[in-house]
Amino acid sequence: MTVIITAGAIVMGTTACKNNEQKEVVESPVSGIRKSSWGQADGQPVDLYTLTNSKGTIVKITNYGGIITSFVTRDKNDSASSIVIGFDSIAQYLQSPPYFGAIIGRYGNRIGGGKFSIGDQSYTLARNNGENHLHGGVKGFDKVIWTAGPVVDSIAALSLSYLSKDGEEGYPGNLQVTVKYTLTDNDELKIEYDATTDKPTPVNLTNHSYFNLTGDVQSTILDHQLQIDANGYTPVDSGLIPTGEIRAVAGTPFDFTSSHTIGSRIDSVEGGYDHNWVLNSKGASMQKVATLNDPVSGRYVEVFTTEPGLQFYSGNFLDGKFINHTGTAVKLRTALCLETQHFPDSPNKKDFPSTILEPGQKYHSETIYKVGRNRETGKQGNSE
Ligand code: BGC
Numbered sequence: 015m016t017v018i019i020t021a022g023a024i025v026m027g028t029t030a031c032k033n034n035e036q037k038e039v040v041e042s043p044v045s046g047i048r049k050s051s052w053g054q055a056d057g058q059p060v061d062l063y064t065l066t067n068s069k070g071t072i073v074k075i076t077n078y079g080g081i082i083t084s085f086v087t088r089d090k091n092d093s094a095s096s097i098v099i100g101f102d103s104i105a106q107y108l109q110s111p112p113y114f115g116a117i118i119g120r121y122g123n124r125i126g127g128g129k130f131s132i133g134d135q136s137y138t139l140a141r142n143n144g145e146n147h148l149h150g151g152v153k154g155f156d157k158v159i160w161t162a163g164p165v166v167d168s169i170a171a172l173s174l175s176y177l178s179k180d181g182e183e184g185y186p187g188n189l190q191v192t193v194k195y196t197l198t199d200n201d202e203l204k205i206e207y208d209a210t211t212d213k214p215t216p217v218n219l220t221n222h223s224y225f226n227l228t229g230d231v232q233s234t235i236l237d238h239q240l241q242i243d244a245n246g247y248t249p250v251d252s253g254l255i256p257t258g259e260i261r262a263v264a265g266t267p268f269d270f271t272s273s274h275t276i277g278s279r280i281d282s283v284e285g286g287y288d289h290n291w292v293l294n295s296k297g298a299s300m301q302k303v304a305t306l307n308d309p310v311s312g313r314y315v316e317v318f319t320t321e322p323g324l325q326f327y328s329g330n331f332l333d334g335k336f337i338n339h340t341g342t343a344v345k346l347r348t349a350l351c352l353e354t355q356h357f358p359d360s361p362n363k364k365d366f367p368s369t370i371l372e373p374g375q376k377y378h379s380e381t382i383y384k385v386g387r388n389r390e391t392g393k394q395g396n397s398e
Contacts, residue, residue: 043066043067043068043069043070044066044068044168045066045067045068045168045169045170045197045199046065046066046167046168046169046170047063047064047065047066047165047166047167047169047170047171047172048063048064048066048167049061049062049063049064049162049165050062050064052076052078052103052104053103053104053105054104055078055104055107055108055159056159058159060076060077060078060104060159061076061077061162062074062075062076062083063075063076063077063162063165063172065170065171065172065195065197066170066197067170067197067198067199067201068199069199069201070088070094071085071086071087071088071197071201071385072084072085072086073085073086073170073195073197073203074100075172075195076104076107077159077160077161077162077174078104078107078157078158078159078160079107079115079116079117079155079156079157079158079160080116080117080155080156080160080174080193080195080221081100081107081114081115081116081117081156082098082100082115082195082203082221082223083100083101083102083115083339084096084098084100084339085097085098085203085223085383085385087201087313087385087387088387089229089311089312089313089387090311090312090313090387090388090389091312093229095229095230095340096229096339096340097225097226097227097229097313097315097385098114098115098223098224098225098226098349099114099115099223099224099226099231099336099338099344099349100114100115100338100339101114101336101337101338101339102339106336106337109336110157111336112331112332113149113156113222114222114223114224114336115221115222115223115224116155116156116157116221116222117155117156117160117174117193117219117220117221117222118149118150118154118155118156118219118220118221118222118353119150119154119155119178119191119217119218119219119220120150120154120155120178120182120183120185120189120215120216120217120218120219121147121149121150121185121216121217121218121361121369122149122150122218122219122220122222122325122353122355122356123148123149123218123220123290123325123353123355123358123359124143124146124147124148124253124254124255124358124359125139125146125147125216125358125359125361125362126146126253126255126359126362127141127145127146127362128140128141128145128146128147128184129362130216130361130362131361132186132214132215132361132370133214135186137184137185137186138184139151139183139184139185140152140183140184143253144253145253146253146254146255147183147184149222150183151183151184152183153183154183155176155178155191155219156222158176158178160174160175160176160193161174161175161176162174163175170196170197170198171194171195171196171197172194172195172196173192173193173194173195174192174193174194174195175190175191175192175193176190176191177189177190177191178190178191180212180213185215185216186213186214186215187211187212187213187214187215187373188211188212188213189209189210189211189215189217189371190209190210190211191207191208191209191219192206192207192208192209193205193206193207193208193219194206194208200384201384201385201386202382202383202384202385203382203383203384203385204380204381204382205221205380205381205382205383206378206379206380207219207377207378207379207380208376208377208378209371209376209377210371210373210375210376210377211371211372211373211375211377212373213373214370214371214372214373215370215371216360216361216369216370216371217369217370217371217377218355218356218360218369219377219379220321220325220353220354220355220381221353221354221381222351222353223351223383224329224332224344224349224350224351225306225315225349225350225351225352226238226348226349226350227306227307227308227311227313227314227315228308228310228311228313229311229313229340230340230342231338231340231342231343231344231345231348231349232342232348233310233348234277234345234346234347234348235276235328235329235347235348235349235350236275236276236277236280236347237275237276237277237308237309237310238275238276238306238307238308238350239273239274239275239276239306239307239308239309240270240273240274240276240304240305240306240307240326241270241271241272241273241274241304241305241307242270242271242291242293242303242304242324242326243271243293243294243295243301243302243303243304244263244270244271244291244292244293244294244303244324245262245263245264245271245292245294246260246261246262246263246291246292247260247261247263247268247289247290247291247292248260248261248289248290248292248323248357248358248366249261249289250288250289250358254288254358255358255359256290256357256358256359256363256366258363258365258366260292263291267279267280267282267283268283268287268289268291270291270304270326273305273307276328276350280328280347285330286328286329286330286347287326287327287328287330287350288325288326288327288328288330289325289326290323290324290325290355290357290358291323291324291325291326292322292323292357293319293321293322293323293324295319295322296322297319297320297321297322297323297356297367299320300318300319300320300380300382301318301319302316302317302318303317303318303319303324303354304316304317304324304326304352305317306350306352307388311387312387312388312389313385313386313387314385314386314387314388315352315383315384315385315386316382316383316384316386317352317354317381317382317383317384318380318381318382318384319354319379319380319381319382320378320379320380320381321354321355321356321379321381322356322357322367323354323355323356323357324352324353324354324355325351325352325353325355325358326350326351326352327350327351327353328347328350329346329347329348329349329350329351330346330347332344332345332346332347332348332349333345333346334346352383354379354381356369
């Protein structure tokens with residue numbers, strides 16, 4: 015069966031595939047955005063926005079948690095499938111999956127002991143990860159409803175805003191946040207984060223997309239190849255809180271300065287990779303900091319950012335509890351995250367770059383995930 019959905023200038027069709035799943039393909043791609051109702055969360059309506067570019071790449075985002083639910087690209091054989099974990103309905107997102115595709119805030123990753131001080135004032139945050147605070151707390155930015163800005167049918171961009179009130183999850187200050195997603199015709203998904211505050215507060219925003227470039231979580235990400243432009247990383251204690259040391263990656267399984275297959279050394283890292291890499295770019299300007307490559311599908315993703323750190327998480331806690339939109343359980347190491355960020359626990363580590371936003375300052379951060387494919391198996395990093 016072929017269903018044609020027409021909305022504005024976008025013409026899309028769906029084709030049945032092996033497990034009866036309806037896979038979306040774009041037959042006459044034209045850049046733009048389409049909005050559709052997507053049920054309710056917290057008693058309020060939520061929407062799903064479909065961004066399409068002229069190459070037929072499709073990104074779907076809901077204003078619940080600013081979640082990227084799907085990122086459909088073509089592989090070397092022109093087969094289209096989503097390279098991120100996601101669900102087709104809001105219901106599954108309300109069951110607290112581990113941050114699949116969501117905006118993370120106010121603070122990406124952990125704050126040790128769930129506390130920090132600014133000057134003489136100490137603050138206690140929600141402790142939602144043992145004794146630590148993780149990804150903004152019990153109800154972080156991944157679980158709130160964002161207000162979408164006006165959309166222009168012909169522009170594949172979505173602006174989401176949220177006011178995080180003084181005291182939310184224990185954080186000081188009213189924080190006004192905007193996150194803008196843009197899908198360019200150059201196959202870049204650009205994410206721009208902006209924020210202002212009326213009291214000094216830590217801010218560290220990121221996106222928590224889980225990638226599997228095969229488009230199929232039946233296979234793990236252990237055969238993906240990763241390169242990270244970082245000579246150092248931040249070692250952690252048993253609660254995954256950085257010790258404060260910045261350690262050289264040279265001669266360790268953390269050395270991804272040249273491309274390595276993820277599975278080749280993962281067993282020598284206790285628990286697998288779940289660490290912050292100290293990028294050589296230092297967050298000084300927008301630079302390419304990592305490339306993830308899947309030799310089987312030919313797909314690759316290049317990561318560009320203005321942030322000084324990158325959390326590479328190899329999906330060590332994925333346990334099969336959630337079913338991806340392909341109908342497959344998301345099991346151990348079937349997806350990985352590349353979260354651009356400041357370093358974990360910075361509010362308690364005086365030698366790490368500061369994450370404190372002051373009134374009058376403007377927080378601004380940008381990250382791009384640029385997708386591409388190689389027609390030749392095993393080759394990486396050159397766009398068509
Ligand atoms: C963290 C992991 C955590 C995962 C899901 C990642 O960003 O580094 O430790 O388990 O998010 O919560």
